[in-house]
Amino acid sequence: MNPDSPNPDGPNHDHASPDSQTPDGPATPDRTAEPQAAGEASTGAHMPPLERSVVGSVGVALIGAGLRSARPLQKIVLGGVGAGLTALAATGRNPLATALKIRQNAQGEVLVSDAVTVGKPAGALYARWRDLERLPDLMTHLQTVEVLDGRRSRWTVKAPAGTVSWEAELTADEPGQRLAWQSLPGAAVENHGEVLFRTAPGDRGTEVIVRLAYRPPAGTAGAVVARLTGEEPAQQLRDDLMRFKREQELGFSPTTQGQSSGRAATGGQA
Amino acid sequence: MKAIVWQGTNRVGVETVPDPTLLLPTDAIVRVTSTAICGSDLHLLDGVIPSMERGDILGHEFMGEVVEIGRDVKKLKVGDRVVVPFNIACGACDPCRRGLFSACDNSNPNHRMAEALYGGVSGGGLFGYSHMYGGYAGGQAQYVRVPFADVGPHRIESDLRDEQVLFLTDIFPTGYQAAEQCGIVPGRDVVAVFGAGPVGQFAARSAQLLGAAHVIVIDRVPERLAMAAAAGCQTINYEQDDVLVALREATGGRGPDHVIDAVGMEAHGHGPGALADTAKQRLRLSFDRITALRWALLSCAKGGTVSLPGVYGGLIDKVPMGAAFAKGLTFRMGQTHTHRHVAPLLSRIEAGEIDPSFVITHRATLDEAPDLYKTFRDKHDGCVKVVLNPWG
Numbered sequence: 001m002n003p004d005s006p007n008p009d010g011p012n013h014d015h016a017s018p019d020s021q022t023p024d025g026p027a028t029p030d031r032t033a034e035p036q037a038a039g040e041a042s043t044g045a046h047m048p049p050l051e052r053s054v055v056g057s058v059g060v061a062l063i064g065a066g067l068r069s070a071r072p073l074q075k076i077v078l079g080g081v082g083a084g085l086t087a088l089a090a091t092g093r094n095p096l097a098t099a100l101k102i103r104q105n106a107q108g109e110v111l112v113s114d115a116v117t118v119g120k121p122a123g124a125l126y127a128r129w130r131d132l133e134r135l136p137d138l139m140t141h142l143q144t145v146e147v148l149d150g151r152r153s154r155w156t157v158k159a160p161a162g163t164v165s166w167e168a169e170l171t172a173d174e175p176g177q178r179l180a181w182q183s184l185p186g187a188a189v190e191n192h193g194e195v196l197f198r199t200a201p202g203d204r205g206t207e208v209i210v211r212l213a214y215r216p217p218a219g220t221a222g223a224v225v226a227r228l229t230g231e232e233p234a235q236q237l238r239d240d241l242m243r244f245k246r247e248q249e250l251g252f253s254p255t256t257q258g259q260s261s262g263r264a265a266t267g268g269q270a
Numbered sequence: 271m272k273a274i275v276w277q278g279t280n281r282v283g284v285e286t287v288p289d290p291t292l293l294l295p296t297d298a299i300v301r302v303t304s305t306a307i308c309g310s311d312l313h314l315l316d317g318v319i320p321s322m323e324r325g326d327i328l329g330h331e332f333m334g335e336v337v338e339i340g341r342d343v344k345k346l347k348v349g350d351r352v353v354v355p356f357n358i359a360c361g362a363c364d365p366c367r368r369g370l371f372s373a374c375d376n377s378n379p380n381h382r383m384a385e386a387l388y389g390g391v392s393g394g395g396l397f398g399y400s401h402m403y404g405g406y407a408g409g410q411a412q413y414v415r416v417p418f419a420d421v422g423p424h425r426i427e428s429d430l431r432d433e434q435v436l437f438l439t440d441i442f443p444t445g446y447q448a449a450e451q452c453g454i455v456p457g458r459d460v461v462a463v464f465g466a467g468p469v470g471q472f473a474a475r476s477a478q479l480l481g482a483a484h485v486i487v488i489d490r491v492p493e494r495l496a497m498a499a500a501a502g503c504q505t506i507n508y509e510q511d512d513v514l515v516a517l518r519e520a521t522g523g524r525g526p527d528h529v530i531d532a533v534g535m536e537a538h539g540h541g542p543g544a545l546a547d548t549a550k551q552r553l554r555l556s557f558d559r560i561t562a563l564r565w566a567l568l569s570c571a572k573g574g575t576v577s578l579p580g581v582y583g584g585l586i587d588k589v590p591m592g593a594a595f596a597k598g599l600t601f602r603m604g605q606t607h608t609h610r611h612v613a614p615l616l617s618r619i620e621a622g623e624i625d626p627s628f629v630i631t632h633r634a635t636l637d638e639a640p641d642l643y644k645t646f647r648d649k650h651d652g653c654v655k656v657v658l659n660p661w662g
């Protein structure tokens with residue numbers, strides 16, 4: 001019942017060669033490879049200079065308001081929050097981002113990665129993913145993917161106001177093993193990433209690993225807001241991977257949509 | 271149809287709700303002929319399991335007749351009489367194929383909720399047991415939708431009464447798995463069971479079926495202890511005796527070889543540890559009160575097994591981990607993998623080795639259920655197990 005999993009640092013899993021870090025590098029799927037998107041990754045979150053100065057000024061303004069306030073409680077609260085924000089700006093770290101484990105690299109890109117094991121062979125899973133125009137079935141925030149030529153495609157996502165779209169190009173395409181992409185200059189949300197397909201030890205199918213890096217439109221604060229509202233890529237990615245697994249293993253996703261309950265208007269024949 | 275509905279902490283009610291419908295081609299609809307209230311439902315009544323919503327239909331122990339099947343259902347037929355495991359499992363994922371049905375990867379639509387709370391992984395769905403466990407409508411109702419209808423429901427072909435097979439849906443497999451995973455050496459090992467509720471009763475009898483040399487049951491409710499004594503168990507009332515002293519004496523100073531905690535997160539207890547647990551649970555700083563778990567770790571013999579069918583929900587502290595480590599204990603725990611126990615335990619019932627209906631003290635209708643939730647919780651009126659007839 002408890003097969004020992006093989007040592008992840010075993011002989012067939014050498015450390016990544018430096019050039020597997022570049023999108024076009026000769027990347028074999030590698031258990032110990034650093035996320036190519038990572039750069040100097042750190043959990044939580046350097047604020048870019050502009051954000052830092054905004055946070056800093058708000059902090060100073062709050063301290064001022066606190067000092068001017070006649071009500072003692074307000075004095076303490078405003079002064080305290082203000083001092084906190086000022087300190088943050090001084091250290092350049094966004095504590096919310098740190099607490100929410102939003103990872104960022106030194107270039108200010110937000111890093112997202114996740115993995116799932118699917119009980120199907122790597123070739124079939126790769127083929128499903130390579131069929132870019134069908135990806136919106138799996139990734140519900142995607143509206144369309146339009147293939148422009150062998151390497152380029154146009155991606156359109158639903159956004160709070162209308163849609164956002166950009167062009168991307170494949171930077172690696174290794175059947176049954178790996179796909180990597182990079183948004184083309186001018187993208188509203190600059191991003192790059194890769195998906196790896198790696199045979200799981202034992203009779204368990206394939207490990208699918210996705211690594212993304214993107215530049216959040218509103219900086220680190222934007223990433224925090226997105227995380228808190230559940231619309232952040234880390235959460236979307238988790239849902240997408242589970243939807244992928246369930247599509248492959250079951251042919252459908254389980255649901256309770258439309259089931260009976262004591263709440264009004266849930267369908268059924270009253 | 272009529273259903274028992276969660277209306278908030280300490281409030282369950284009978285409501286008229288829409289009949290369930292098939293939502294997926296692998297679903298079936300079962301007309302419920304018998305359903306029971308479980309100790310796990312009391313954690314919902316008491317509001318200590320997160321992610322319940324007003325209007326949720328309760329109940330995970332139920333059986334009945336198949337009245338409708340989806341077009342992809344192959345094994346089940348309309349008219350079949352079935353018992354339905356309380357876990358919802360897909361049957362296709364790696365955990366399911368290894369028999370770890372409660373760990374199903376695919377049956378919980380709300381996996382993200384459980385992942386957020388439990389370190390990035392989610393167990394399978396459960397009937398009528400919070401949104402974190404899938405938010406599936408339960409079976410304390412006249413009808414219920416059963417997903418993965420070819421995986422869960424087990425046909426009952428013999429003429430055994432509902433009351434004899436109903437508990438195959440949960441508490442008999444739960445008590446059995448609790449004992450089985452101790453690895454009892456027949457004729458040698460002594461097993462102690464904390465909690466003489468329905469799960470504890472089945473754990474104690476299962477330990478006997480598996481050959482335990484001696485079984486000791488601990489509780490404070492006299493009629494529950496009497497039920498265990500009637501099966502030949504030694505009993506300890508922890509309000510009358512110091513339970514750790516009594517267990518040492520009962521085992522020649524070794525402690526029981528295996529200890530089953532059939533109490534879980536709402537243990538009753540004395541002393542500063544128990545008081546602190548209660549305060550933290552009230553303040554929602556912690557989900558769990560762990561007196562029984564502490565006693566289990568402190569009493570268990572060297573090299574023994576601590577088996578936890580009792581449910582835990584969150585973070586705990588003041589766990590005597592040093593004692594557990596010093597004695598080299600093994601921990602076994604989790605939601606029961608009910609599916610894999612149904613057929614073998616049904617055979618034991620058919621062979622007359624056990625008649626699970628011994629545990630029933632109250633029979634009632636859905637309309638009486640809200641009151642009986644409280645009777646069962648407060649252990650009034652000698653209540654050990656309530657069975658409901660949704661059509662009575």
Ligand SMILES: NC(=O)c1ccc[n+]([C@@H]2O[C@H](COP(=O)([O-])OP(=O)(O)OC[C@H]3O[C@@H](n4cnc5c(N)ncnc54)[C@H](O)[C@@H]3O)[C@@H](O)[C@H]2O)c1
Nearest residue numbers: 309310465467468469533534537538579580581604605606
């Ligand atoms: N693992 C599973 O899949 C699974 C399935 C069903 C039930 N359960 C859990 O099993 C537990 C028991 O269920 P039940 O239906 O028997 O519930 P129950 O509430 O009827 O029984 C619990 C018993 O424990 C006794 N008790 C309380 N504190 C105690 C203590 N400190 N020491 C000894 N006894 C103590 C109570 O008096 C009561 O008799 C619950 O936590 C329930 O959620 C788990």
Ligand SMILES: [Zn+2]
Nearest residue numbers: 308309310440
């Ligand atoms: Zn139960």
Ligand SMILES: [Zn+2]
Nearest residue numbers: 360363366374
């Ligand atoms: Zn499964």
